[in-house]
Amino acid sequence: MNRGEPTLEALQRKVRAQEKTIEVLMRRVEDGFAHRDGAFAIMEESLDLQRVVDRKTAQLAEEHQRLEKAHYDLRRAQAQLLQAQKMESIGQLAAGIAHEINTPTQYVSDNVVFVQRACRSLVELVELALTAQGPEAAPLHEKAKALRYPFLREQLPKAIEQAAEGLRRVGSIVGAMKDFSHPSADRREPVDLRECITTTVTVARNEWKYVADIQTTFDEELAPVPCLRDQINQVLLNLIVNAAHAIAEQRPAGGELGHIDISTRRAPPWAEIRIKDDGGGIPEAIRPRIFDPFFTTKPVGKGTGQGLAIAYSVMVERHHGEIDFESELGVGTTFILRLPLRLPEEVR
Numbered sequence: 001m002n003r004g005e006p007t008l009e010a011l012q013r014k015v016r017a018q019e020k021t022i023e024v025l026m027r028r029v030e031d032g033f034a035h036r037d038g039a040f041a042i043m044e045e046s047l048d049l050q051r052v053v054d055r056k057t058a059q060l061a062e063e064h065q066r067l068e069k070a071h072y073d074l075r076r077a078q079a080q081l082l083q084a085q086k087m088e089s090i091g092q093l094a095a096g097i098a099h100e101i102n103t104p105t106q107y108v109s110d111n112v113v114f115v116q117r118a119c120r121s122l123v124e125l126v127e128l129a130l131t132a133q134g135p136e137a138a139p140l141h142e143k144a145k146a147l148r149y150p151f152l153r154e155q156l157p158k159a160i161e162q163a164a165e166g167l168r169r170v171g172s173i174v175g176a177m178k179d180f181s182h183p184s185a186d187r188r189e190p191v192d193l194r195e196c197i198t199t200t201v202t203v204a205r206n207e208w209k210y211v212a213d214i215q216t217t218f219d220e221e222l223a224p225v226p227c228l229r230d231q232i233n234q235v236l237l238n239l240i241v242n243a244a245h246a247i248a249e250q251r252p253a254g255g256e257l258g259h260i261d262i263s264t265r266r267a268p269p270w271a272e273i274r275i276k277d278d279g280g281g282i283p284e285a286i287r288p289r290i291f292d293p294f295f296t297t298k299p300v301g302k303g304t305g306q307g308l309a310i311a312y313s314v315m316v317e318r319h320h321g322e323i324d325f326e327s328e329l330g331v332g333t334t335f336i337l338r339l340p341l342r343l344p345e346e347v348r
């Protein structure tokens with residue numbers, strides 16, 4: 001809530017006082033009827049009082065509205081704060097775990113590279129040995145046959161290559177986790193949006209891999225954009241998860257995968273990110289409400305209705321940017337994020 005706005009309690013006190021005034025006025029009207037002589041005097045007084053009552057009632061309705069708004073703002077601020085705190089502690093935890101995984105992964109990778117080279121050399125040695133003929137070489141040939149040497153020669157390098165590939169994947173996930181959870185300490189720095197998107201896609205992989213393929217297309221002309229990296233990551237994560245949910249709702253589990261396309265574009269004065277899904281689309285009737293805090297169509301436990309409210313506040317309030325969407329029922333939805341290429345004077 002902004003400073004200078006009345007607190008919730010102050011508004012509640014004011015409303016109670018107004019109600020009291022109306023009560024007293026009503027009693028006076030009734031008393032007037034009971035004790036005053038002269039129909040005209042009674043009528044005049046009652047008209048005066050009626051006007052006061054009307055004015056007070058209107059004021060009361062206004063106070064009620066303000067009270068409701070204050071209550072709503074308070075709930076919203078509370079929910080956003082909670083979400084921010086949760087994200088911060090998850091971020092710290094993730095950064096810690098990423099660091100812990102990084103060290104053993106490093107030496108396992110080094111050893112795999114060593115084994116790969118050593119294996120190549122050993123195969124060369126065995127090949128050479130197997131060229132030997134004659135009775136002395138017979139045990140060597142027998143052993144090679146017993147050990148199924150041709151199979152080993154073929155499969156060993158493949159197995160090592162797969163292990164190396166697995167480790168590269170672990171490395172990129174750990175790197176993405178570290179990047180993703182790295183707080184930007186409220187400082188706007190030039191950020192490469194390609195990196196933000198790649199990192200977030202990697203971190204959110206578990207949310208989308210069973211329901212969709214993700215394709216990214218980046219505009220090479222787009223230079224780094226000044227923004228709060230962790231907050232933009234947060235927005236991207238919310239939109240990717242929403243897209244995956246929308247697709248999952250449409251398709252039977254285990255069926256054909258849907259598509260999420262993420263692209264960047266330089267469109268002065270904006271840097272634009274589009275996240276397009278082929279889910280069911282957003283019904284016309286709920287479109288005006290999707291950015292409202294707590295608005296969700298998902299079952300309890302799956303959605304809190306915070307994702308888009310947070311995305312809106314990050315894009316519009318914190319970054320002087322825009323968030324918009326286009327949607328067609330049965331075809332899909334595209335969310336469009338716009339960040340200013342240059343920061344406005346007042347936030348620089």
Ligand SMILES: Nc1ncnc2c1ncn2[C@@H]1O[C@H](COP(=O)(O)OP(=O)(O)OP(=O)(O)O)[C@@H](O)[C@H]1O
Binds near residue numbers: 277291306308
């Ligand atoms: N890509 C989309 N396709 C279809 N509907 C969407 C899409 N994104 C959002 N919506 C609709 O907007 C609603 C609000 O989204 P929002 O991200 O704010 O909350 P949520 O996803 O329901 O919950 P939360 O993000 O807090 O877990 C969703 O419940 C859904 O009905």
Ligand SMILES: [Mg+2]
Binds near residue numbers: 238241303306307308
């Ligand atoms: Mg959501």
